[in-house]
Amino acid sequence: MWQFLARNKHVAAMLGVLGVAAVVVIVLTTRGASHYVVESRPEETEDVSSDPHVFSTYTLPSEDRFMPSIGNGHVATNIFSDTVYMNGLYNGRKGVSRRARIPGYANIRLNSTLTHYPFKPVYSLDTRDGVFKVRVDRDRSIVTQRIYAHRFYTRAIVNQIQVVSKPHVDPNFMHHEIWIPVKLMPGPDSDDINFEERVPEKYDGRTLWSSCGKTKEVEDDTYQPLPVDVCVYWTSVPDHLVVPQHGSRVFTFAMSVDNNRTVAREELLKVLQEDGEELFQKHVKPWHQLYQQSGLDIEGNLNLSKIVNGIWYFFLSSLPSEQSYQPLNRFFGLSPTGLARGGTFDDYEGHNFWDTEMWMFPSILLLYPQYAKILLQYRLDNAYVAAQLAKLTGNKGYRYPWESAYTGVEVTQPCCPEVAEFQQHITGCISFAVRQYLATTRDEEWLKHGGCSIVTNIADFWASRAVINYNTGLYDIENVMGPDEDHSNVTNSAFTNVVAGYSLYLAQYVSCLCKSYYMAKDPDHWADIAWSLALPYNAELDYHPQFSGYPRGEGIKQADVVLLGFPLQYPMNTSTRANDLSYYESVTRGSGPAMTWSMHTIGHLDLEDNLRASALFNKSYLGYVREPFKVWSELRRPKVGAVNFFTGMGGFMQTLVFGYAGVRIHLDRLEITRPQLPPEATRFRVRGIKYLGANLSLDIEVKGAELTVNSLDEGTPLVFYNGRYNVTLLPEMTVTLSGKGPFTIRAAQWKDCKLPDDTIGQNYLRPFGS
Structure with a gap:
């Protein structure tokens, strides 16, 4: 997402108002242009x-x-x-x-x-x-x-x-x-x-x-x-x-x-x-x-x-009530600064971005799936507009705009045509959110009422964007921009290609789930393209270049390749993951948004480097949270950026739910790995995890962790595997999580549909890019 830090008009007048506490600097703003930035440093x-x-x-x-x-x-x-x-x-x-x-x-x-x-x-x-x-x-x-x-x-x-x-x-x-x-x-x-x-x-x-x-x-x-x-x-x-x-x-x-x-x-x-x-x-x-x-209950800190309580309050304040005196109107999405802001350019004008699906959605889905469904409904409601956008740009299926508001059309500011043109990964991010929703709910009615269509049409879009490269034998996706908005119009953005590949594989899977009422054309063709998508990888340095031809050492705006490890959970060697984290931390500019360091935190927790994870965890919120009401800024003080920044909140929430609590969502299971306490906490409890109709709570203390079954859906039996044996879960049962795990919770295979391969680019063992 791109944002001016300040206007360059009337700087002198602003300095007069702010007095000696104001400082003027010239920076490369997140909207990609140089502007004067006035920074005030008031006491909190x-x-x-x-x-x-x-x-x-x-x-x-x-x-x-x-x-x-x-x-x-x-x-x-x-x-x-x-x-x-x-x-x-x-x-x-x-x-x-x-x-x-x-x-x-x-x-x-x-x-x-x-x-x-x-x-x-x-x-x-x-x-x-x-x-x-x-x-x-x-x-x-x-x-x-x-x-x-x-x-x-x-x-x-x-x-x-x-x-x-x-x-x-x-x-x-x-x-x-x-x-x-x-x-x-x-x-x-x-x-x-x-x-x-x-x-x-x-x-x-x-x-x-x-x-x-x-x-x-x-x-x-x-x-x-x-x-x-x-x-x-x-x-x-x-x-x-x-x-x-x-x-x-x-x-x-x-x-x-x-x-x-x-x-x-x-x-x-x-x-x-x-x-x-x-x-x-x-x-x-x-x-x-x-x-x-x-809820997330934390003791000792x-x-x-x-x-954390402030984040949930701000999230829920912008989401619809479950019961109301009069029927609710249609909901128009969760924007980066919530419903209470959005009238100005600085607050992203109340538009919807990828922020919703990739940053806010995962934690909301796990604890309040009813709201996750409402967020996806906004995309379903605008599917016909996405179909027209794809057609206008010479593609098939659905292409969602980078920014959308009332109608669902592209509403990115005239200042920033490149993001509207190239930042197409939002379409794959929507499909990834659908993947997570289906994995945790198996919502058949949702599939029948638009879900099958949105998944397959997004796959059609990516299939029409992928072009065979006869020199490599792989499919390239050209003219894109990844989450790092400092580089535009690139080929084979690693993040973009993986979310595109996941979108293609998901369509193959969903075509099986929907086959009794929704006909898809040649679903295996989607998987064939996904399997042959290029994924930049440098074997000599054992890391993922951000895109084909990425000049090593060049700075980036925010987490991009790092997102392959989480939330995308793309399989890779431990050494590759470590190298991605180490390298991209060294070239990420300090003025980037908070959620970058949330993803680095989760990465280091996965690598069991708890000391580095703790340092980056602190970096992901200290300097962004403004006292006394825990309002988040987009940029670290003394800079500000957008206020109140839900995107940063969402990334931080993921460090707790998916990082320290160790929860992972997969198409065939819910997984818990290495649950541990956040820094300085003596107890950490994730209450009300929703999975296939079950209500679960994960309780983590110094002595260990326990999983409690608050309730179950009688129609969906769940089996818990602790690494040695299976246990059929029952209401009010508590199981001890001994060791690191992974501990898994599964149901029977859904409709006997084979899980997708989810392998992107069969070029992993040979150098690609630089």
Whole structure:
């Protein structure tokens, strides 16, 4: 993914604002062009809470962009932001398409947080309850504000302000009311939506406001003939809240957003009809249910535990609720900075990249497969657009764009035509995510309703991209760009060729699974191409050149070849894996994104080099996580890049689930190898691993590891193999994992379909490339 670190306009003005703390440097940005970068180095605030699920501070971050977000998969906002975003709401044509800004009618501020009052507010993000809280201890009262995107009333963002008077006060104020000054700060009108004039109405003695409008520009004339409708409802907010001296009261304010006026209005009215505490509990209950389903529990390392809880909170905040008051709208994917961001170029405009399938998807799949299915559905929904893109570029099957948003067409910025043209590996990454989904779910219904088609059409695309090289006898894939975006228009990108080969092999396998209801033409032809794809390998140096003709010693942006070892799990000699890791670590530029070091961590864990793995594990998050609310930046401080960077979070989560816990997904088994504790942890538990209908938990301590069967699907018996003998798993059974493993969990072969060979390029023992 390509990203400008800063604009090169008005640098002098920016320096004037930032003062002496600002530094100007010129760098090669991740979007491939040189720009002035302004770096500020503010002091970070401290998280003072000892609760692993709660992040608390007395001082907010000096930069608003490091404030946390609230969301429910339909609407989201950053705390104290004047902007709200809605799932699927974009404005702008193709390359300038971005999330459409809705004014922040949920941005209600206590005056105590806006001015230098003598009262010191406490700000807290509760990741367990999914709520941001402000607590102000005043002379005559305690004021608590709760801000949350309701998990059941999904169109609504709610503000609740509780005022509790203190029993012992100055007698001079015994008969005085308590006044709490507040302010609604929705910001300017939207530049993205043509909102109509605001309309007031009375409801139960309160004034409600509403405004409807349409996005100003369509993304693509062919696939979006009309702008998108949006309606907003919100409650009026007075200048002061008034409470009797000896009383207490909860004030509820809300805004609701939807494409449909009736839906938005009914949602707001329903929220206002609820008792204040019951309204809050209806929000908290589904959050608790999510954490009961799955989680990563870490003891002995509070900071690590907090970071992990923060990641799951941010992920789940951008994913749809499982139950809602009104039916959910179609979901439009998980972008690199989540639903609460995406209105600017710096935040990737809310677009979908390979980040979803390769970085966020694997951990979500293992713990929350229902959400993995929703993420794949976004790709299925846009399959017809992918078919047209392949046709336009002279190929067959489905070719997915590098960036997509509302319509599914290519929406990469005009700045960066090379990524749109050459970074085609995203199509293979989608197929790889499908492979993992099928391996862990065997979802027959999903295959019937689009799964068979997407797999085989992606294979058709790669088959049409592969061209026989009569000098080598192998198939080449030319004119591509791997994950390393510092090199474009190359031939035989190692990563691209392996994901392409896996895509071809998967189609052969799926054609067998689907044969009773889906006809595929000559599936063995796909496997023949995959088996004969070129895979760059230098026998003398025993490593994989990044592409054919790669100049050894030339720097790269981020993990590329290293991804062959994990997540692709491509078989290779231990020495080759070690050489790939060592060499590419030496040439990866320091300004690369966090997830690079996550993959290096897993590689060294596989090589049993725990000391190096620990160092790279720390490197994969220290410097990227911003206090006090554990918001991730794309780049290591003092640089920033995109905020809040889900991609880096996803890579880090993989170091825990697939690295330290040692879990591996294969088409025919779930595997656990060398489960061990993360640095400084005394206990590490992965709760709610979902595999073929089973619910499993892996518990790792200093003394060893255990696997517990929480529940099983009666229709899919599972067998556990510990390296010596097989054990049929039963509900509530616990098995001890003695030694390094691998320990495997299997079911009977699916439909008697032969597993694919998954060997790419029969050139492994002879030099290829340089």
